[in-house]
Every structure is written in structure tokens, then in C-alpha cells.
Amino acid sequence: MTPGQRLSVTVNGTERGLAGTDPATNALDWLRGQGLTGAKEGCAEGECGACAVLVARPDGGSGTEWTAVNACLLPAASLDGQEVVTAEGLGTPQHLHPVQHEMAVRGGSQCGYCTPGFVCSMAAEYYRADRQDDAARVGSDADAHESGPNGFRLGALSGNLCRCTGYRPIRDAAFVLDSPAADDALASRRSSAPPPPVGTRLSGATGTYARAADLDEALELLAAHPGAAVVAGSTDWGVDVNLRGTRAPFVIGIDRLPELRRLEVDDEAVEIGAALTLTEVERELAGRIPLLDQVFPQFASRLIRNGATLGGNLGTGSPIGDLPPALLALEAVMVLASPDGDRQVPLADYWTGYRQSVRRPDELIRAVRIPLPLSPTTAFHKVAKRRYDDISSVAVAVALDVVDGSVRRARIGLGGVAATPVRALATEAALEGRAWTAATVQAAAEVMRGEGTPLDDHRASAAYRIAVLGTSLLRLHGDEQSADGVGA
């Protein structure tokens, strides 16, 4: 950035300065400190959505998408140069926004504390450009609960918790929303480009936040500040800051690096940029990798997927992330960038221990390559207490090539059963070269019960984890055998 350039965010159409803000201050606290107290803190870890606000983000083309994010997780500094809309900016008590109106008249609020966040998540879906296209597709009974006749997908609200209403009136409000009016300013805003990323440098008592302009600068910063926190969507880092009191002397924001935000497909592989958000990856893949399409709706919530990136999910190295098992089954390869250039490491070789990997301190995850062709038979089984936005007790991803009734190739990734995500190698061996029959599956299922070393914890007992490892292949086989998919 140009020295002396004003650090600022446009909030509800008004520019507000960021100067004097500590780099560890999150966007929620900053907004509230500005007197915009509509957004609330309910959990400070991106679970409840009471802090949701809208940010103008790229729509994948040349326009803007109003994207709902958890303000509690984002460093305020990361919003430098950006446009934000809060519940206060959508409407006033005298002139309610259509989303606010429907929520109000249908009993969508009781205590009201979660409501501004719900309104923002709902507004993002209200403004989703292809919502109307979805409306035409809706109609089957199976969809009736998850999608409204107006194309509204309930999953848009999966990251918002309400303790009062039981959700029914909120669903009803969502499902009656019409299209934005012709003179709706936020709708019009979508057709022009979002604010470009700006280089940001903000220092305060706890340290410095720096947003690099490109990959080279990011690598230089990383070299100059070994041990710097590398932050993209901040959906994990924000939790560390808020709940664990972690403070980094130097934070490098990489969420807008152009080199990390490409998705490229050739005959060999699909290469997914590490700083694309999961929402963007899902949109740009457009169904090209069916296994990942099974993962996305079960991965945290829409609010989290709007921030979380592929690189971040792999970089944190959590043994219970939902993507690693799928990427292991897809035999993904990590592309690590350093001043020396790129190197590729198979994901199966990437982790060395609990949150430990072969990534050198001077390296960034640039992309993930998924080799083609894909195995045609895939499944992703996530076992958790809650269907929306929960952490897996066990996650199983399977990719099979079944040719002429026999298993030519089997790749199985597991989460939640060891200190790192792992491949179920013994189970793969028990399947490969054998007929895809109930007997084979039964035998392989027994082998799978022995994969990993599951623990007892507050999410599940080891016995349960072992048991559902054992039933996963049976379920896949059952699904494959029954045309109506019963039992899924």
C-alpha cells in the first residue's frame, strides 16, 4: 500500500477508518465499537452466526456477490478497502428490508439476539444471483424441506443458531421471499466488480497484520517473519485468537492472492487454488468431482464455507477435517510454493503427526491437484451428532473403480480415527481384485473396523467409531445395490 493511505472499510455505505485498531481485533468487536451493535457475539468461534454480516466478494465472473461471513472470526484489518453491510444497513424499523419484514411479521424473532445474523445470512441467499434458476428446479418432495419454491436453500442458514423459535417461522420467512425489486441498491451493486484486494499493513500492540499483494510478496514476508501466522479465511485462526488467546506478532493475509485463487482443469488433473473458499470451489467445480459435492453440504456451514479455504483446511492438519478423507480417496497432491519454486507432495505423505506436516516454514500451500480420471463409484459418510455444522466423529470417503463386477481400484480416506487423516490401506487391499459382492464387502468391512486407533471422547466412544467404520462399506454397497437409495 501507499504509505499514508487511509485504512478504511465501507460499512453500510459510509467509510470508516481502521487506524488505531489492533490487528488482533476482530471485525465484530470493531463494528460494535463503531456503535453498530446489531451484530452480536454468541460464541466467538463461528458456530452460531449471531455476528453474520455481508461482504462484497467476487461472484466468480466480473460481478459482486453479497457473501455472509462470521464477523467474529475475521481480523478487522482484513476488511481494509472492502464493503460491508450489516443488519442496520439493510433496513430501518420504519423501512424494513424484505428479509427483515418477513422475519418480523412471521414470528421469526423471539429474543432477537440471533436475528441480525439470521437476517444477513438470509439476505445473502435472497441476493444469490442463481436463486431464481433454482426455483425452477425445485418441486420434488425430497427437496421440499431443504429448498423453498423461491429457490431459497435452507443450507444458507446452516451456520445460524436460534434457541427460541424452533426455526419453522424462519424457514417460512425464507421461503416466501420474492426477487429483489428493480431499484434495490444492493441487488444493483452485484453487477459491478467487488472492491479489489488492497495491500494492507496494520500494526498495533499485539503485532502486525500484513496483506501481501501477490505470492512473491507473501513468500518474502514469510521468509522475513518465520513463524508468522498465515491466514486466509481465518475460520480456524479466528477461533485461536478469540477462544485460546493466541496472538501472533505477525499475521500474513493470503486470502486474496491471485496465484492462489485459480481453478484449472486439464487432461491430467483439476488444480484448485488454495485460497479459493469452499463456496467458490463448489461453484467453480460445478459438479465435476461428485465426491466433493457430497462433502460440501456437510462441511461446517455456509457461513464457514464462505470464508474457509482448501489450503486452510489442509494447512491446519486437523485429524477430523472433512476434506482430507475425501482428498485422500481422490489421491490429491499438494502443491507447495516457496522462493525456490513449486514442489508437489502426495497428500497421503503430507502429514507426519498431529497437526504436523512436511511443509517447510518458508512454504505456502499454493494449490491442490486432483488427478484425473476420477473413480466412478464414490461415497462420503460423515458421522456426527448434528447434520448441519458439526465436527465428525468419523468421516469415511471411498472411491472405487468397479469394472465387470470386480473392484479394480479402491481408495479410502478416514478422518477421526488417528492423529492425522489416514488412508485405509488394509481395507483397500481387501477390496482390490475381488468381486464387488456382499461377501467381499462384509470381509472388507471387518478389516476396516481395525483401521486406525480411534479414541473415546466427548463426540463418540471408540467402540462406536469402530462400529461405524465397519458399517460404512455395507452402507455404500447397499446404496449401490438398491435403486431407490434407501438406507442412505
Next chain:
Amino acid sequence: MTSLSRRAADSVVGQPIPHESAALHVTGDALYTDDLSVRTLGVLHAHPVQAPHAHARVTRLDPDPALTVPGVVRVLTAADVPGVNDAGVKHDEPLFPSEVMFFGHAVCWVLADTLEAARLGALAVEVDYEPLPSVVTVREAIEAGSFQGGQPRLERGQVDEAFVAAEHVFSGELDLAGQEHFYLETHCSLAHVDEGGQVFVQSSTQHPTETQQIVAHVLGLASHAVTVQCLRMGGGFGGKEMQPHGYAAVAALGAVLTGRPVRLRLTRTQDLTMTGKRHGFHAQWRAAFDADGRIQALDATLTSDGGWSLDLSEPVLARALCHVDNAYWIPHLRADGRIARTHKTSQTAFRGFGGPQGMLVIEDVLGRCAPLLGIDPVELRRRNFYAEGEATPYGQVVRHPERAVACWEQVLTTGELTERSAAIAAYNASHEHTKRALAVTPVKFGISFNFTAFNQAGALVHVYKDGSVLITHGGTEMGQGLHTKMLQVAATSLAVPLSLVRLAPTRTDKVPNTSATAASSGADLNGAAVKDACEQILERLRAVAAARLGVPAEDVRFEDGCARAASGAASGAAEVAWADLVSEAYYQRVQLWAAGFYRTEGLHWDSTRMQGSPFKYFSYGAAAAEVEVDGFTGAYRLRRVDIVHDVGDSLSPLVDLGQIEGGFVQGAGWLTLEDLRWDESSGPTRGRLATASASTYKLPSFSEMPEVFNVALLERATEDGVVYGSKAVGEPPLMLAMSVREALRQAAAAFGPDGTQVDLASPATPEAVFWAVQQARGAGQPPHTVAVVRGGRQGVGVAPERADPDGHPLRPHSEQVAAGRGD
């Protein structure tokens, strides 16, 4: 009908209007306590020092290192307390303890210019602890004889004789889990000192008067020197009935000592680790049935997990014992209650207040015994309903038992029970890996505080010279729509448009000596008080109007914002508009405001004998829930829920509908999903809450909402003697969710042969359901059972078993005590 319950047609009460603050909620304009902090200059932030032991003695506490942290202003310790160092009303809750009683107990508080400085200051405080032996689970407490408070017994009939005479006797055990309130707004107080030493505390509290009382006794002040205000809460659910007081007192103490406003807002993890929750219970029972499945006797011992101090554990236990009958006539009953003292947070009020725990025992009995009796659970439950003239075990005649029947029959009809049962049977016959089931359960819930003195309320109604009306009452708004209902009551009572009435925030200097907004009683009590105040004003206006209309006072009618002559034959004006009437009354020096008061008549309760008529009336309801269970994982979906619930003549149907739906989903969360886990090991973090954040403690999200959700209010349900014929609604619907648990039990059983009986742990998480499915399949328990993994609290208990596998399972007069599982 009493005048209190009578209402005119087309009244403002009964209209389905949105929440009075809805437009403020959706725009973010509604202010909560912490929103006031950023609007207050010079605020100090408070942060606790939390002890890392379940039980320990504080041997040294040195705050000085904290004072070297930039921004830290003061550390509050026991030595600073000018009054009583206690946060409760039973004097068993030291505000600044010298003995740590649970993991995370706050031993002192740091005040600083920023929250960050306060946090760093708290890390700097040096505390030495001498760890002491701890009791963490209820089972440990039972074994150790660690109890607190009274041990009441509720008894009727000849229990022992009834067991001898009965056709069938079963026994069992049940561990049922607690529940975190998880109000979206955590505890928060903002205190400052006004001129003249007057302490003003804004607090997220359901009981401002008690908050005032505790703040006063901690500060050594009289109550008139402390004012507590609550604008609104971001949810309460009982969690802010007793628990806010200590935090308000810390903030107030800090404000008094520093002269600066002090904000104390708990983070989610602090709230989870420091504040009380719904009591978990252990229950042991024996139940006797006759040949037709009629309950003859119940002998039960309920042990609640009270945590480290009494708090509200005694009244919670009393309500549990008073609801162990639910909607069922149990001629011979003995229910013993006791409160375990454990080194955990002090468990407290939570929507239902022991009622859910008591009712879960009898529903568990019926759900487990139905297959053993060979009677369909729907039929078994219905057969045992109270009939007219029968009394509860504590001696209160059950008024309107026909309403329970009406709810039940309506839900069977509108829920298409017959057709759907057939469809479910067909589905189950053709699906090996998924099973469905439909269960119906009733609710009968007593309304009024068991503690008779709390059944009073006050209100203040001002009519200003321009005719506008401002009301204040003793109740607090936590999302339940109480203020909305009070506005409707005032507009109805005064016969003016709703737009003329405004409501001022709840403050202890407006209406004193209020009761907690709790026990579902807010609208009953405060509504009657508001109505009383309005009627006093109308009586005075009546004389003014009579003169203007030229009719006798008794012929004046107030309607449509006017005073009119009843006969229509006024000799004066045809009508007088409200604003004109009020203006004229002012010039005639007529008092235009009034304080209203209400006390519930006819209540009496002997807590020693556990006998009396503690409740004004009973609320009824019935729910039918259909689930689908996946046999591979135990995961399930709630496919459809039908509810018929009795709210009397609803004061505010949209509000009541929201209470029913929300209560049901919250209850389903308690019974299926929400899973409090404490470290029960002997390791260094013994007693620590393992699920101390939103990422580990999961409450229902959109994915848990019933896919089809039909709620109907029981019609023609006027409740005589209650404000405008209405009934309380806050708590009873929570217990409708027992239908979900019973449906899960039945679906799990459907994986086995007909007549399979299964145990189901509570909460019925997918894992618990999975083990129930395994049990039904005859796979037995895994080497690692749920009970072992989860320790005492979650154990599935002892099951009644089929005594004779040859098809004569129910030998007359044979007591079928189940074998232990042998864990």
C-alpha cells in the same frame, strides 16, 4: 365466569400480532445489556480468574502481578466486599470463594480499561491451590452419600401392598442428562454509581428484584439504594433466574470501588463453565400394572445432580416429584427425592424446572414396559389418563382432565395416526437398514410457583394528558413475548388501540418486590396486575364520562377508543373520544395512573408433607412424532411432528405458537442431541466440562427442525380465573418432545422382532440410538458399552427383561427384576 377471564369479541388480546420488538430485532436496533457498554464512557471490563480444579482450597492469592499489566485498574477479592460475600439467597454461594467447588470456579475478578488487559491481568494473578477430593457424578455422590438440602417424599396409597397384588411388576434405572441453556446472549451486567451513591445495574436477569437484593447485600446497602433494570434478554430459559446475581454484584462492587462503570460479560466458554444448567437426574423405579396395563403403583427414587450449591435445586426437585405422574392416574405412589452435591456448576432453573425430569421417568417406564405388557404404547398411555374427579398424588384434584383427552384425540386424528401407522409398518417390512416409528406422548403441567409467595405481581400504568399510555410491570422480556401480551392486555383493558400503548423497561424502581419471570407465570401474574391497574383508571374515568354522556356511571361502556352510553340513549354527547376524556379528567384533577396488583388465590402447599394444591391449573398437550433411524449409524431424521396444545384462550396466538414450537425443539435438543460431558476421569482435569464451547456442545440447528411441523391450539379452552381466559405457555411444550425420544426407542426396537424392548440412553444421540438398534438386533452391547464410556451419568441402566423367553413373559405376581448388565 370470573371477570378476570372474560373478554369481548374482537379484543386486542387474541390477535396474532408480531413480537412488540420485532422491527428492532430484525434491524439490529434492539439493545441488549452489552450493547449499552459501547454507549457508555469510561467502562471497565471484568475478567474472572477461574480455578483449574474441581475441588481445592485457595492457599494463596496474589493479585499484585496483575496490577503491573498495562490497563489493569483493580483486582476484586473477598477482602473488598463491604457486605455479605455471597451470591445466593441460601448463603452457600461465596461470591469470592476460599474453597474452589468446581472446575472453573472464579476466585477473583480483574478490572481493566480493555477486555484484553483484563484477560492478561487474570493470567497474571497468582493463585496457589491445595487440591481436595472431588465428587463429579451423581453415582459417585450416591455412593459417597454426598447430598444437600431436604429429602422429600411424596406418597399416596398402599404402595407395598399394591406391588404384592399387581399382575406385573417391572423395575429399572434411568440416567437422564442435564442441559445447557445456551441463551444466545451470555450473562451480562453493566453497573455504575449514580449521584448520591445510588447504584444502577443493567442486567440480563429474569429476576431483577433478587438481583437487586443480592447486589444490595454484597454492597451492604439497603434495597432502595440499588436499582436494577433489564431492557430485554437474549434468551433466559431459567438460566437467568438465579445465576445473574453474582455477576451483577461483581460489576456493582467494581463500580462502587472504582467510581467507573463496570461491564461484566461472560464469554460463551465462561458461561458454559461457570453457570448452572438443567439438573441431570438418576432415577430408580419399580412399576406395577394390572392385567390390562393399568398402572397400579410406582415406587421411584429421584436423585438430582445439584452441583456445588443448593441454588434452586430444592424447588426443582419438588416439581420433579410433582410431575412424576405426568397425565396418568397412579393410585399408589411413593417418590423419594434427594439432591446430590457434586463438584460441578450449581444446577438451576431450566424451562420445566424439574417437571421434564419427573415426567421423563414415567414416560420411560411406559415406553419400556409397553412391549413387555404386549400393549401398543399409544393405547397403554391413553388407558392410564386421569379421569374426572381424580387427584394427583399430592392431593390436588385434576381439573379438566378431559382436555388432555381432547388434545390426544385431536392429535391422533389430525396426525392421521391410523393411516400412518400402517404406512410405517409397510415401510419397515420392506426396509432392512432404516426403520420408522411414530410415538404419541401427553403433557400435563402444573402452573404456579410451588413456592406460594411468588404468586404475586405488580404493574404501573400511566395515562398521560394526551391519552397515550405507558405501562410497566414486574416481568422481564426474554423473547417469550411477555411484553407483547402485556401491551395487548392494557389495550384491551382500556379499550384503546394498541398503538396508544407503550411499554417501559423493567426496573426495580418502577415496580418493587417482583417475582422472577419464571414458572411460565409471567403473563398470568403480570397480566392480571396490568389489568387491575387499567381498571382502576377506567373506574375513575367512568365518572368523568358519565357526566359528559349524561348517563349513570354504570351505563358507561368503554370500546373502540371511546366512552359510550350502554343504552345508546345518552342525553349528552353520543360518545367521548379517549383523548378528550383523558384531557378532561386531568383538568378535573382525576388521578390518571395506577399501581396494579395481583395474587393468585386458592393456592396452598405443605412442602414438608408434599401435599396441597400448589397449582392454579394444569396445562395440557399432546404430540405425535415420527422418526426414521438409519441402522448403519444410528443417525435419524424427525420426519413429522403434530402437536395439539392447550393455552386456554390465547392472549397472542403468534407468540404462543412460537413458544410451543420453540419449546418443543428445545426439548428435543435436550433429549436427543445436547450432550454435556464432564471429565469423570481421575486425571488432572477431572471435573472439567469437556463440552465447553459451541463447537462441542451442539444445540438443534435447522437440520433438527421437524420436516413437517403442525401445531394447533386446543379450541374452546377458556380458562376461568386467569387473565382473559388464557393459560401459561412457556414451559409445558418442552415436554411434548418426549414423543421424539419414544419414537426413537420404537424405531430402534423395529430392527428386532416384534415385541422387542430396548433401552435408550439419554440424550438419544445417534450413538445411543445405534446401541439401541444393536440391542434390538440381539447383537448385545459392544465390549465397550455406552455406560462404561460415559461413566455414571449416561449409563443406560437396568432394563426390565422378559422373564421367560418361551412366550410367557409376564407371569402374574412375579416381580421381574432385571439383571444388571454387568459392566
